[in-house]
Amino acid sequence: MAVVALVAGCSSPPPPAPPAAPVARAPAPAAPAAKPPSGRVSMATSEKAYRQDGARAIYAAYPDSIYKGKLPPLLHAIAVVETEIDANGNVRDVRMLRAPSHAPDVTARVRELIRKASPLPAPARLGTVKYTETWLVDKSGKFQLDTLTEGQL
Template identity: 50%
Template sequence: MPLSTLQRRLWTSALVGGSAALLIGCAPLGQPPAASPSPAAQPGAPDGGGRPGPQGSAPGPASRPAAPRVSNAGTPRDYRQDAATHLYAANAERIYAGRLPPNLYAIGVLEVELDRQGQVQRLHWMRAPSHAPEVVREIERTVRAAAPFPQPARLGRVRYVDTWLWHRSGRFQLDTLSEGQD
């Protein structure tokens, strides 16, 4: 059975993260390796299919992004792809896998402003899901928790816009990486 685009991206993120963890765990000869994280902090594999998880499931310590990487995006639109990939990697267990159902709980359009180091400077709702203030708060918390984002090397500071597609289960997709709707 062929893998969906989201599944391929999640596997790629997991492979890159695992390789980075392996390299970080290597120490020069004569030095003890750095302390490894507790088993509770190890990332779990996202469950397959479009099965949503429990309402309000928040990312644990395992979903904290590793050291920031550098983005070579030349435009905010190109940077949006790097930011979405970063958010997916930081929240793998919260991504709605597969095509979204036709009726979503909330849809919001958020502008994110980042500094040269990828730190969140400002969040601005261009279209907030006003019927779901808890979703607004959770999206803002999720974006801030994912910092630092990839450093926008060619852009310096960057402002990008993405659309959040929120399922009632608390799982989401970003329009940039969405698999579409039924």
């Protein structure tokens, strides 16, 4: 018996197993496209179409500041604003094309409201967009955007 144990202890290890055949694997799924921080995306194909999406986003950001119904015949201020949006919907620039000189507070407030509403919907098809909007402001401080206005008395 001692001889069998001695011989068994001296034997060489079994040969290694042959390498396994390569396994075909499905390609890893592509990483999902990065979503803009707001999660809102505009499928607009023009500046004019993007205006609608931008106006809706601003209305959604400030529901208590929207003037309900037809605006009065005399408005406190009208501001024409050009807003530049990057590919993620972030406001890059706010430029006053027509500022109400008698109401500098309105100019400052409009700029602030636009910047605080950022990011607006990401312009997916446009990449970036620069659009113009007219702000119609009542003496109460409430406003309508020309794109979504209910009209004037």
